[in-house]
Amino acid sequence: MKAKANTTKGAPAPNQPPHLCDNCGWRGDTPDEIRNLWERVDTGGIMPSGQCPHCGALCYLDTPAQRLHAAAPALLQACRDALEIMQIAKAYFPQSIRNSARFRLLNIEANSIRPAIAQATGTN
Numbered sequence: 003m004k005a006k007a008n009t010t011k012g013a014p015a016p017n018q019p020p021h022l023c024d025n026c027g028w029r030g031d032t033p034d035e036i037r038n039l040w041e042r043v044d045t046g047g048i049m050p051s052g053q054c055p056h057c058g059a060l061c062y063l064d065t066p067a068q069r070l071h072a073a074a075p076a077l078l079q080a081c082r083d084a085l086e087i088m089q090i091a092k093a094y095f096p097q098s099i100r101n102s103a104r105f106r107l108l109n110i111e112a113n114s115i116r117p118a119i120a121q122a123t124g125t126n
């Protein structure tokens with residue numbers, strides 16, 4: 003079984019060691035060297051920073067960038083869902099609601115998501 007980074011549990015306190023075990027929660031400065039690295043990581047996945055000296059699972063650097071990387075697929079899906087909900091609302095809500103200032107504002111906000119999705123996915 004390949005491990006996945008589970009680095010979305012919250013930011014480490016300042017001065018905490020940066021390596022976090024994906025399995026047991028061990029945190030430290032010096033994880034072990036990873037045994038059988040290429041059998042344990044997915045292509046394009048987050049590169050582990052070491053192996054947990056406590057349980058042997060993979061460790062990852064617990065940084066804001068790594069947490070964002072780990073959360074990216076869920077964030078992208080949430081953006082797509084928001085756009086889809088807006089499309090449904092535009093199609094089915096009564097005209098009186100669609101003409102309301104609040105609804106128009108929501109539509110503007112939803113449209114601002116499109117460029118972010120295009121940038122994230124490399125599409126236009």
Ligand SMILES: [Zn+2]
Nearest residue numbers: 023026054057
């Ligand atoms: Zn561990």
